[in-house]
């Protein structure tokens with residue numbers, strides 16, 4: 669993954685399949701990352717694309733740039749190409765309806 673990042677920003681961005689699955693709100697519950705079914709306000713549900721992509725970090729300060737360190741925190745689904753080669757990668761789970769009972 670770090671080799672791909674060193675290939676330059678375009679090569680790094682080209683890894684993304686634009687599936688939009690990482691553009692859903694996440695919860696950190698006791699150190700475990702959970703996806704919710706709440707999309708980012710800027711995600712076009714039909715196209716699965718960000719509607720403010722060039723300005724996403726300005727318009728939505730919580731939109732974190734994807735770096736190898738951020739990716740290792742477990743915010744991307746397990747079959748996302750950015751994480752496929754990370755041994756032991758722990759993908760987020762779906763948030764339970766009752767956050768007090770994550771089982």
Ligand code: SF4
Pocket residue numbers: 683684685686687688689690691744745748749750
């Ligand atoms: S989950 Fe991975 S492939 Fe899909 S949009 Fe996010 S970074 Fe791109």
